[in-house]
Amino acid sequence: MDGLGGVARPLRDAADLDPLLERIGDARVVAVGEASHGTHEYYAWRAALTRRLVEERGFGLVAVEGDWPDCARVDRSVRLRPGGAEDPRTALDAISRWPTWMWANDDVVDFCRLLRAHNAARPEAERVRFAGLDVYSLWDSMHELLAWVGEHEPDHVGAARQALRCFEPFGEDGAEYAFAQRFAPAACEATVVELLHRLCEARGADDDPDDRFAAEQNAAVVVGAERYYRAMVAGSAESWNVRDVHMADTLDRLLAHTGAKAVVWEHNTHVGDARATDMADAGMTNLGRLLRERHGADDVVLVGFGGHRGGVVAGREWGAQVERMTVPPAREGSLEALLHRELGRDALVVVPGGQRPAWLDERLGHRAIGVVYRPERERWGNYVPTVLGERYDAFLWLEETTPLQPLHLEQPDENVPPAAHAV
Template sequence: MADRELRQIRELARPLRGPADLDPLLDRVGDARVVAIGEASHGTHEYYAWRAALTRRLIEEHGFGLVAVEGEWPDCYRVNRSVRLRADADEDPRNALDAFSRWPTWMWANDDVADFCRWLRQHNAGLPEDRRVGFYGLDVYSLWDSMHALVDWLAEHEPGHVDQAKAALACFEPFGEDGAEYAFASRFAPTSCEQAAVELLRSLCAERGRAEAAIDAEARFSAEQNAAVVVDAERYYRAMVRGSAESWNVRDVHMVDTLDRLLEHTGRRAVVWEHNTHIGDARATDMADAGMTNVGQLLRERHGTDDVVLVGFGGYRGGVVAGREWGAQMERMPVPPARAGSLEDRIHDAVGEDALFLFPRDGRPEWLDRRLDHRAIGVVYRPERERWGNYVPTVLGERYDAFLYLDDTTPLRPLHLEHADEHVPAAAFGA
């Protein structure tokens, strides 16, 4: 590596030893409405721990009011009720997380998330109910869980819509709650369940202005969100059979649409937790060449670069929890040293320790504008494929606003092993 590039990397690196070292990043956040914090894998303790540490400071010192994650709405809403101390909710958020049963459970059912959510509940206990910080899921996979939750809510609060909801649910029932089976069938069938799902959402939202004052506004918002999940999940599963880029885009647009609804509903600033492949602006990677968009790009386009801060993660070597194929039992796996010439390899050679990087908007050093391989480990990982896989060509200074580099990492600790009978969602990508 050229001495000049080594020097440029060292000059931009800041120490990263404890939460106080995040001060420059908090200054960079300023008045931004959304801070999206990534991870270079779904199974690394240090990514989760640092993300939680940054989020705690954003909540305590900057008044951020919601955490939105790459998880499903019904599961995360149970956690939300716990951390916001709602009636009849789990007194310990760990129990709500331990109930996650959809593969890959370790993404959220792990010690780091449990510790954060316990802290969040304690933090919220000292606040009035309307100022308590929420925990919400943005993802699209939970078609059937959202349908069942919606039917239950309508039966209690708006029985006039129950028959319509049951009719929509009946349209999906022949496929045994299997998204892949529905996707395959919809490719050849002359009709799909799309119209039933759309009509259900339309009728539910039409009642928003006429809802009785006694109805819990948060619970009604959750019902509307479950209806939106049904609509977009149906689109996602149909898109699966037409191509990976289309289904990816349906999913990421849904996640940003959900976040925008949360921002409007709560009137609060948001922290987003997702994989780097969602958080980092797709236009700075080869994803754009494949016709893909993502959360980071959409956030910048919708809210502007001054109102959004994108934070990426990366690591040189260590360990991770992942599966060797989609739906496989989780394993603790070694993560070998980063590929020679990759982004992580360059930072390791230049710095050799944990570091924080903040990217200037003007006058960036040359290495930030070069396209370098940047490691990305999803829920599926095979260390032996490091030579030809697991890397996304990335222009670092355009993909993120800040970057946390961790030289040596360890696997996170799941709350439980996966169950043999748990449902495995179909997906186009593992991130």
């Protein structure tokens, strides 16, 4: 169907993913990207692939670019745990940190309802988990941690309050904390690291393993978020690296805790190997690179997405109200323009081992739309120089895309974290 060396196959329904499942084989981690955080088709195809991996290959963990406390509420619902919402939509609709639409949208609701139905027919120990890997939830994680310690480790309440009191002067404002460290560096990291060590050493025989793991992870988030906000004022590469290393560390802890095989949902910019882009030249690593380095290429499969034109939901600046926007036809000379010209229809590309078509080793601009998007910048921005055959193991190409349907619109006082990046 193509003039690209015969590596592209039609992509019409979930059965057309067979070559990708064959490529995945016995890999333990499959990281699935998206070319934007606001496109229905990327979420729908990612869910279709994940459903097949869960049902046919026994994957037991879905780990996403979301906050740990928010995703823990979703997990309680999809695993039918005590206190969990009967409908995952309730848990997703409660997400209040901007950009809410990343997870509070119709596509994620549909997937989580399927996951809950799948889990309802399985023993509790075999139910598929839903977890967040991101680093932004500093104050939410502190509140969750303090509540857990008060109920389960009363001997450590004093230490927990002392550790978290360090952050109180900043009024739950990550930016204020970050800039305060620039002028009067007295980082709160050490007190929280000490608390985390105490929790890890104090495991009791009667502990619920999942509940204690969640408490330890909330402490790890506080440590990671503190480092992230402090790094924000030092430079974009450092803060980016802190965030992606935190996500890789969190995934490793989840893999060790659950013993499961994992599907990861994140943006292409995190999933695709940074060494195949200009990110490495800027001193940046990412999750995809870390996964390959830590687990080996045979145990990790990286899957990217791209599209030619259509629609998306995004904000015009960080913290802005979400809008439906038009995604124009791909810029000339880009990867997307090449695929549109040579294919002209939805397709699956599985990168072959050994000898492969030359275009897979060309360095081409590859469109990346984050939570912030300005279509008028397409002429000079929004593209990442990419060697596709090195960045991903497989690629899903979509000619026409449509916007996600958010569950709700952000409110004027929405919780907007400070951030150095928009993906």
